[in-house]
Amino acid sequence: MKLYFAAASPFVRKVHMSAIELGLVKQIELVSTHVSPGKENATYTDGINPLGKIPALEIDDGSIILDSSVICEYLNHLEGNNTLIPERGPERWRVQTGHAIANGIMDAAVSNRYETFMRPEEYRWDLWVNEQWAKINQALQWFENQKSDSMETIDQISLACALGYLDFRFADFAWRERYAHLSLWHQRMSETTAYRETAPD
Amino acid sequence: MKLYFAAASPFVRKVHMSAIELGLVKQIELVSTHVSPGKENATYTDGINPLGKIPALEIDDGSIILDSSVICEYLNHLEGNNTLIPERGPERWRVQTGHAIANGIMDAAVSNRYETFMRPEEYRWDLWVNEQWAKINQALQWFENQKSDSMETIDQISLACALGYLDFRFADFAWRERYAHLSLWHQRMSETTAYRETAPD
Structure with missing residues (x-):
């Protein structure tokens, strides 16, 4: 998996911390990504996230998962024990x-x-x-x-x-x-x- | 259930439409709520949503559910057929x-x-x-x-x-x-x- 990433973003950090806590971080390649108001990044907005925000997760079949909350839920699902997010109730x-x-x-x-x-x-x-x-x-x-x-x-x-x-x-x-x-x-x-x-x- | 509500908000509308599509709208009381930059609404921020945003859902045990995306998932769960959000995969x-x-x-x-x-x-x-x-x-x-x-x-x-x-x-x-x-x-x-x-x- 690829995580489109900038260390300064708290939303990215949330996903990164979650991946570490879930023991999934070794399966994730961090792809440094610069998005900023007024700076065009067409490669990213055309191919990854039309909103031009980070994080985004690219999974192994090429699908993109957005946004940070959905990515955390996906990782929680992948790990399989509902460590981060209780399954129900x-x-x-x-x-x-x-x-x-x-x-x-x-x-x-x-x-x-x-x-x-x-x-x-x-x-x-x-x-x-x-x-x-x-x-x-x-x-x-x-x-x-x-x-x-x-x-x-x-x-x-x-x-x-x-x-x-x-x-x-x-x-x-x-x-x-x-x-x-x-x-x-x-x-x-x-x-x-x-x-x-x-x-x- | 009570939905803290303003018709102009697209996030509120998303929840309201979801409740109608799921056949749950009759169980929901709409509570008109005014939040706006610079206008204090301490009753709402102290009791319902500290972020001062709408929508918020108050369920029958008194718990508050935030934000609009979590509320939609809750309603989808309540209905029980995963009509709005596929359960898995x-x-x-x-x-x-x-x-x-x-x-x-x-x-x-x-x-x-x-x-x-x-x-x-x-x-x-x-x-x-x-x-x-x-x-x-x-x-x-x-x-x-x-x-x-x-x-x-x-x-x-x-x-x-x-x-x-x-x-x-x-x-x-x-x-x-x-x-x-x-x-x-x-x-x-x-x-x-x-x-x-x-x-x-």
């Missing part, structure tokens, strides 16, 4: 809802990265940036309130990648001071092989 | 990949709605708007190339909602002239009960 919806909330943190953080770094200064809109920070804080508070110690399911892997992205791109955002449980939990998570081996910097 | 990944691409059209179109309508004129960035239109066109071309006549799976329902949103918010975007197969397909789709009953206007 209330646990499945609880885990996938947490996964969606962690994805929302990544979306908001990536949106603020575009707004405060890539967008020319004269076109930046403070209200938008503040709105994304509000979403991020509300979602982190939601996870803080869960007081979960789990580190194995896709909601927790995604949360770790979201926090890692905040540390990577917004080092001044002092989330550890506000979310004491998440701070301790992330400390443990950051010692895992999967987290260490996928660090963006 | 290559067909599952093909349908969910199409679903992700249609979601990407919605994301890009909603982003352009924010950029060209909600964002103050002096802060608008043409490069961003053009980038989203490129994504939308590439994704529509991808669907055009599929030449699919199917109307029942979640990829097709999502595509119908994405096209409906383009008609609703960007009536000048003449996609029918460029995508002849999609134009005919959408015409048939627009005659279905589920599509008609969920029209935003």
